[in-house]
Amino acid sequence: MSFRRYQKVLGIPRVMSATLFMFVAGLPLTIMTLTLSLHVLNEMGRSYFDAGLVGTATALGFAVGSPLLGRMMDRHGLRPVVAVCGTVSTAAWVTLPLVDFTLFVALAFAAGMFTVPTGSLSRQFIASLVPEDYRRAAYSLNTMLMELSFVITPAVGILLITHYSATSMLVGIGVWRALSYVALYLLNWPIRNPHEAVAVEEPVRLKWREWLSARLIGVLLVSSGALFVLFGTELALIAVLRENGEIAFTGYVIAATSIASIAGGFVHGIVHRSWSLTRLAVTMSVLLLPVAFFDHVWWWLLLALLPTNLLCTPTLAASSEAVAELAPPSVRGQVMGLQDSANRMGQTLSMPLVGFAIDNVSPSMGFVAAACGGLVLIGIATLCSVRQASAQA
Incomplete structure (x- = not known):
């Protein structure tokens, strides 16, 4: 074993800042479905079936949107996708508390679909910044932080929902993600290393x-x-x-x-x-x-x-x-x-x-x-x- 692997990975320029930022930016993702469900149950007075329907709509939105947004990043780069999708998803999150149930389901799907996938984006940063010999340590560190988020966020989220409301949490998630998108746009970490970027500029696209x-x-x-x-x-x-x-x-x-x-x-x-x-x-x-x-x-x-x-x-x-x-x-x-x-x-x-x-x-x-x-x-x-x-x- 060599504990220096993590030290070397974190010593690579921009790796520590990108890893920690994506960890913080992705924290609300672990509480999104629960917050939506509690809003449907408590504030809207709907059934558990309806809450499950909203959760399914959000999950389907994520499932459809992740590869599509990834494809857009491959073609147009990080900033245009963050600007467009960040605006749409933020608007969806802050509008959710104001609509009836039918629109709520549709907006939940849109919020999931246009949410910039923090997990896959952090893995792209690692692939572009970290040499292959150290990627196992880098991805292990990234996954450990993801596991840590599942320990921290649900407990804190339930506490906030209990003291305030699920509606307030919906708006809070939208604001948190909006600030993350602004920071991500300004930081603009690479999704390819320089050699890969040159190769991708060639006109031939893979089928x-x-x-x-x-x-x-x-x-x-x-x-x-x-x-x-x-x-x-x-x-x-x-x-x-x-x-x-x-x-x-x-x-x-x-x-x-x-x-x-x-x-x-x-x-x-x-x-x-x-x-x-x-x-x-x-x-x-x-x-x-x-x-x-x-x-x-x-x-x-x-x-x-x-x-x-x-x-x-x-x-x-x-x-x-x-x-x-x-x-x-x-x-x-x-x-x-x-x-x-x-x-x-x-x-x-x-x-x-x-x-x-x-x-x-x-x-x-x-x-x-x-x-x-x-x-x-x-x-x-x-x-x-x-x-x-x-x-x-």
Whole structure:
């Protein structure tokens, strides 16, 4: 192991400032869906179905918008996209509290679609600023900060919503993001390094068949499978603790598993040789299966979840590294936007399927469903890789 890897990464010009800025700018993203749902439930007096409909609209907006905005950045650069999309999304967020439910759903979709994807953009900055030899450490650091945001923001967001209102939070999110867009426009960090920028200026543009390889599809599926496991695990955790009357301990369990995930990511970034993406994702999924037998007491559950969570950040960091390696510079934004969409797909598929297992079998079977769903997506990814290898043979 070499702790100097992180020191060298942070010593690269603009890496520390870009990484920290994108962490701060992306904090509201982790509370967006919850804030929208609570506004629908509390301020609008609507049903849980309506709140779920708004959440789905926002998720679909993100899934559609991420690759499209990435493609626009590939063609026109960072500033034009930030200026246009920042204006539209900010207008959508501050208008949301003023409209009826039908327009609310439409604006929620627009807010998601035109939100500049902080996650994929930060990965683009890393790919452009950091040499390949240090990207594992850089992506590990980026993913650890993302994990940290999921620890900090929901607790702070709930506190603010409780003391003020979900409506105030909607406006606050819009203002926060607007200030972030202004700063991002002024800072204008590169999305390609100088050598890549020169190459992209050539008039020949790649067609999607030239870059959307079976290997890239496999990486996107593995990334989607990892998110299926993670969000399914969270839902199963809440179901088990609620069944046991221990819902008050949810925060402790989530905090402990998040710390384990960050610790795993830290080690992943400093080792000289790490596991492959597929091995990390498969092991993370398999380690979740026996958790179903430790559902009696909250601290048993906490201990049982630690091994699989140790591999959470390493898996997500490895998927980002693999996408950066496979994405040609001229379409990097679009490819990384597709990764965001794949992650959203995993999240969207996970909730109803794991919920079905919880409702019809038992809360603890939610962990089994989450693991099996992830393994299915990883298996499909493996078939894609085998197919490509056979075609090349």
